[in-house]
Amino acid sequence: MTGAKVYPTFGDHEWDAQYKHLYDQRQQTIHNQEHTSASLQNSHEQIIKKAVCLALEKTKSEWGEPPAHFAFFLMGSGGRFEQSFWSDQDHGLVFDSSIEEDEAYFLHLGGDIVYALEKVGYERCDGKVMASNPKWCCSYAKWEEQLKSWLHEDKWETLRYTLTFVDSRSIIGKHEMVEQLKQTLFKMISSQPYLLRRLTENTGKIKKGLGLFNQLLVETKGKHKGKFDFKQIVLFPYVNGLRLLAIEQEILSTSTIERFQQLPSRYEQFKQLQLSFEQLLEHRLLWQKEIERYEKIHHLSLEQLSPDERKQLKSWVREGRQLYQNIERLLQRVN
Known part of the structure; x- marks a missing residue:
C-alpha cells in the first residue's frame, strides 16, 4: 500500500537557498550567454517554470495537494514571448472550484509564486497584476463573470484589464481553462462589435x-x-x-x-x-x-x-x- 506523499519540511532559509540557486542559474543562462530573442524566451521559460514549481512544492508542504485543477498563466511580455533580459511579473491563476477554502489555497499559492519569482530576479508588478491579487486569482466561474463585468463596465481601466488578459498563456496546469476563457471573451466581443472599437x-x-x-x-x-x-x-x-x-x-x-x-x-x-x-x-x-x-x-x-x-x-x-x-x-x- 502506498503511503501519503511526504513533502520537504524546509524552513524559510532552506527555500531561500533554493531560490538563490535558481537565481544563480538565471544569471548563467540569461545574462552570461549569447542569445537570440527566441533562445532568450526559452531560457526565461525554463527559469520561471522552475520557480513556480518550487513555489508549488512550498505551498504543498504547508497546505497539502491543490484542492482543484488549476492553471498558472503569464501575461505581458512573458505571455507574448517578448521578454528582454530583465522583466517584471505579470501572471494569474484560474482554478476549477468555487469553494471559499479553495480560493484561500490558491491565493496563498499565488503569494508563494510572487515571492519565488522575485527571489529569482523578476520584480513585482507595480500594478499588482499577479496571482497574489484576488483580481487575477479566481475560480473559472468567477473569471467568466469578471471578464463579462470588465466589458460591461466599459471603462478605461477595465478595458485595459481585458487587453492584458488577451495575452494570457498557461505554462503550468490545465491549459484548457485559459484557452476556454479567451474563447468566451472573444465571443462576447464578437457579439458586441462596438467593444472592439472601444x-x-x-x-x-x-x-x-x-x-x-x-x-x-x-x-x-x-x-x-x-x-x-x-x-x-x-x-x-x-x-x-x-x-x-x-x-x-x-x-x-x-x-x-x-x-x-x-x-x-x-x-x-x-x-x-x-x-x-x-x-x-x-x-x-x-x-x-x-x-x-x-x-x-x-x-x-x-x-x-x-x-x-x-x-x-x-x-x-x-x-x-x-x-x-x-x-x-x-x-x-x-x-
Whole structure:
C-alpha cells in the first residue's frame, strides 16, 4: 500500500537557498550567454517554470495537494514571448472550484509564486497584476463573470484589464481553462462589435517618437531623462495593433510573431511587416545587453547607436505608427 506523499519540511532559509540557486542559474543562462530573442524566451521559460514549481512544492508542504485543477498563466511580455533580459511579473491563476477554502489555497499559492519569482530576479508588478491579487486569482466561474463585468463596465481601466488578459498563456496546469476563457471573451466581443472599437480607442494613444526635424525624441524629465523610450514608442505600436487583430480574428496565440503568421491572407499588408518586427526584437537585445537593472531595460541611450542604427530606429518608429493607424482605421469601421 502506498503511503501519503511526504513533502520537504524546509524552513524559510532552506527555500531561500533554493531560490538563490535558481537565481544563480538565471544569471548563467540569461545574462552570461549569447542569445537570440527566441533562445532568450526559452531560457526565461525554463527559469520561471522552475520557480513556480518550487513555489508549488512550498505551498504543498504547508497546505497539502491543490484542492482543484488549476492553471498558472503569464501575461505581458512573458505571455507574448517578448521578454528582454530583465522583466517584471505579470501572471494569474484560474482554478476549477468555487469553494471559499479553495480560493484561500490558491491565493496563498499565488503569494508563494510572487515571492519565488522575485527571489529569482523578476520584480513585482507595480500594478499588482499577479496571482497574489484576488483580481487575477479566481475560480473559472468567477473569471467568466469578471471578464463579462470588465466589458460591461466599459471603462478605461477595465478595458485595459481585458487587453492584458488577451495575452494570457498557461505554462503550468490545465491549459484548457485559459484557452476556454479567451474563447468566451472573444465571443462576447464578437457579439458586441462596438467593444472592439472601444478596445482600439484604449490603446490608440501612441507616444511620439520623432520631432519636427526628424530627430528621435528623448525623455525631457524624470529618472529616464535624456533616454529614448523604446518600449512605448517602438515596440508597443506593433504589439498593440496585432493584439487587436488577434481579438478580431479570435486568434488564441499570444506571440506577436505568431499573430502575424495567423492573420488571413487578406491582411497581407500587415503580414509583410512580420520580418521587420522580428529584426526589431533582435536589435533590442543587442542594445540592451549591458543593462543590469529592470528599471532601465525599456529605455535606450541614443549615444550608443551608430548613424545607421539611428536610421533604422527611425524607420521602425514610422512603420509601427503607420501599422497601428491602419489597424485602427480598419477596426473603427467594424459594424
